[in-house]
Amino acid sequence: MAAMKQIIVEGKTYTVEDESAALQGEGGTMLAPWGKNETLKYVGKRFPKKVAREKVTGEAKYAYDVQLPGMLHARVLRSSHANAKLLDLETSAAEKLPGVRAVLSHKNAGKQPWDRERAVFKDHVRLIGDDIAAVAADTEQIADDAVRLIKVKYEVLPHVIDVREAMRPGAPKLQPYGNIWEGKPKVYERGDLAKGFAAADVVLEETYTTSEQHHACLEMHGCVAHWQNGMLTVWDSTQGVHLTRDLLALKLRLPISKVRVLNEHLGGGFGSKNGVKEYHVIAAMLSRATGSPIRLFLDRFETFLLSSHRPLTIQKIKAGFKKDGALTAIDYEVIGRGGAWNDRGMYWAAPAVGSPTNELYKCPNLRTTNIPVHTNLSSPGACRGPGNTENLFALEQFMDEAAEKLDLDPIALRLKNFTAVYQPKNEPYFSNGLRESYEAAAKTFGWQRRKPKSTVEGTKRRGIGMSAVHWHGFEGEPSQALVTIYPDGTVEVNVGIANLGVGAQVIFAQIAAEEIDVPLEMVRVAYGDSAGTPYTINSSYGSRTTFQGGPAVRMAAADAKQQLIALAAETLKVPVADVQYAGGVFAAKSQPEKKANFKEVTGKLGWMQGRHLLIGKGKRLPNPAGRKVDIFGAQMVEVEVDTASGNVKVLRAVLAHDSGRPINTLTYESQVQGGFIQGLGMALYEERILDAETGVQLNANYHEYGCPTALDIPDQVTVVPIETHDLSNNINAKGLGEPPVTGAGGAIANALYNATGVRIRDYPITPSKVLQALRAAV
Amino acid sequence: MITITLNVNGATHKVNVRPGESLLSALRLGLGLTGAKEGCGEGDCGACTVIIDGRTVDSCIYPAGEAQGKKVRTVEGLASNGKLSPLQEAFVEHGAVQCGFCIPGMLMSATALLERNPKPSEAAIRLGLSGNLCRCTGYAKIVEAVRAAASPA
Secondary structure, three states: OOOEEEEEEOOEEEEEEOHHHHHHOOOOOOOOOOOOOOOOOOOOEOOOOOOHHHHHOOOOOOHHHOOOOOOEEEEEEEOOOOOEEEEEEEOHHHHHOOOEEEEEEHHHHOOOEOOOOOEOOOOEEOOOOOEEEEEEEOOHHHHHHHHHHOEEEEEEOOOOOOHHHHHOOOOOOOOOOOOEHHHOOEEEEEOOHHHHHHOOOEEEEEEEEEOOOEOOOOOOOEEEEEEEOOEEEEEEOOOOHHHHHHHHHHHOOOOHHHEEEEOOOOOOOOOOOOOOOHHHHHHHHHHHHHOOOEEEEOOHHHHHHHOOEOOOEEEEEEEEEOOOOOEEEEEEEEEEEOOOOOOHHHHHHOOOOOOHHHHOOOOOOEEEEEEEEOOOOOOOOOOOOOOHHHHHHHHHHHHHHHHHHHOOOHHHHHHHOOOOEEOOOOEEEOOOOHHHHHHHHHHHHOHHHOOOOOOOOOOEEEEEEEEEEEEEOOOOOOOEEEEEEOOOOOEEEEOOOOOOOOOHHHHHHHHHHHHHOOOHHHEEEEOOEOOOOOOOOOOOOOOOHHHHHHHHHHHHHHHHHHHHHHHHHHHHOOOHHHEEEEOOEEEEOOOOOOEEEHHHHHOOOEHHHOEOOEEEEEEOOOOOOOOEOEEEEEEEEEEEEEOOOOOEEEEEEEEEEEOEOOOEHHHHHHHHHHHHHHHHHHHHOOOOOEOOOOOOEOOOOHHHHOOOOOOOOOOEEEEEEOOOOOOOOOOOEOOOOOHHHHOHHHHHHHHHHHHHOOOOOEOOOOHHHHHHHHHHHO | OEEEEEEEOOEEEEEEEOOOOEHHHHHHHHOOOOOOOOOOOOOOOOOOEEEEOOEEEEHHHOEHHHHOOOEEEOHHHOOEOOEOOHHHHHHHHOOOOOOOOOHHHHHHHHHHHHHHOOOOOHHHHHHHHOOOOOOOOOOHHHHHHHHHHHOOO
């Protein structure tokens, strides 16, 4: 029976699990969260990433760099129609090409399923780019040439690309249940909507659209697979070695013991490299067929076309307010463009959970309707801050529009509707630093100097705007870590994670150094190999790596330290309870002259001393029940709009983020700056432009797609960490990776309005849209 | 296959290449120098940037044969005797590296910039790096690192 306690939040009493009892548990190695004012030596400080040294010398090996003796290169033949049946497939010319080692298609490998709906190699393609056949050859060029020699005869069927078109009666039906995913919209409701609107003094309704942003990772998607002696080894460009291993084993019907996935360095993920794609299975099949290692990477065009993307959304928000700004009702609908197949991508087309509309503002009467729609396109996927980003780009413009109508300051309206309670489950948050974020951002930015309208004349107009930041935290899924202590004092943290490059390794090293009280240089972190690491995280998504793995690492370090103290007691010939440890020295409390330093004690370990190494085990305990983890913040920007060209330039940004306790303030800043710039890209430039007829992406290259460059960034991007004392886990962390993207769109659009008096509700805010709006406003 | 001679980071190598093979491919597959990266193969992202006779080029669209008789420098040549160059050191210390896939190219562009212009303005740094895409850092700490390396405190 969990120990419960009562807390009062916003005048109401809630019964929640007592965190000190929940996280302390039994056995002495389970830990309470660090105290609010606890002095920490390593945590909360700036430490550069150790692995950065390998990266600046070019030594770091990514999956893209893996070259094995006898390695073959693979390319895939992809469909050139958006919906078609294969009448004939002729591969003999490809097979005869010198240097070709294997050609696979539904004809000779048709039994390998991809999911419940389809095989890896299709005989009925549903989108341009669907996998039809694959070639392994001595070089990539030969494989490419061979793919071109394969002849396909199609029976072309009707298809649909436009999302509204796909919803109309008579549109080509892509799934047995129709084109709305699983047959009907997903609806969430609370309170009484009609009553809420009846009570409103002001009702506002607007529609917003967001574009298909592509992850555009610098390292393209792909892997090197080697099937040897019944064992499959995959060097993968992945966000999680364990998830990729588990899913490959499942798809290929192999025991987990026969699949090993490695990732030493990852060249960008942002949500696009979780789990497995067809190319993983194809590489494995080609390796099995040839006996050679197979390298299969998508090229940049294929990556843009197929690796997943943020969905296009059309969002309608209708809300009622009292004169004082209090929300009385929200009716929200999102249509999201999905792909042809009934896969996980349909969930990401219009995510039904974590919606800021449901959670961010106190609103008793609310309905949200999510409508993911099938079209003959590749599936969308989780793209940094999925769902919340699209939603906040709309909601935070809407709040500013409402503030103007109500004649309130934008921050005042948001504060009026602040809540410390997670409304869908009526649970208080462990922590909510939203108010502190507004306050700190406003102070750093100089928000009080904001004027309702720009006063600058001429073609350059300046304005300022803000947005809230929101991301949903997690509940603390199972996560394990090991900490091994070696005879020379080396502390090795062993974690099952890939290396996204955002600093999890240095963060875990800091946590272990803190708990064991050893210099950071003595800690090394082993990771990146599914065969040699515990299950720390299935894959690094959801901003969870520190939040999940950090508490497990701390517990493993504490366990190792307890064992060290026992060894010190033996060394000093005193009872365990008599040993105290600080600053690298073990001493007997009763006889202070009896002492041994860290390495004298660890020197007793190892085969030469006939003793085992010390291995500390740790796990992530679930968050104490009854409360919710969410992540908050506020972003403010100043923009300059050139009314002659329509260009919008962000001059400066202040980004205040509540992510619980910051563990490494250097990597923290870098994460927030980088996330914000991805949001800026989505707000102003980035969009997959598709041919309306076929769905082929017309700008499937970096030159035309429009990722921000060093010329597009603000002169100043100031990061303000808002430290809340979160009690959901023993390191007080909440997660940081995704929230920084979410506020950019609202803040920039609101600043544009402040500068020019025009609203662009259709992202990205391109110069032509700005010029059109300015002309229409004259 | 054609045998060509390349001078890379001060050493001379014989490399077999196909007609039209890119310098990037010759470096990576022929010489095993995988520091220069391929992010697009189309000359857009700058991850493959190397320095040829003092000028930066996108090695993915530069024919290997064209580099004969010229001095090619790659990221592997920046450190000497295991000691990082001041620019490399600044990238590490200022937290300018996240995933790192753009960094070899970014460092070559920044190296060429500082050799050309040892005291670049903020605008010159940004312009000098504008051919190199980074998707992780938002550039702020990269610009900061170049600034720091340009004017040692």
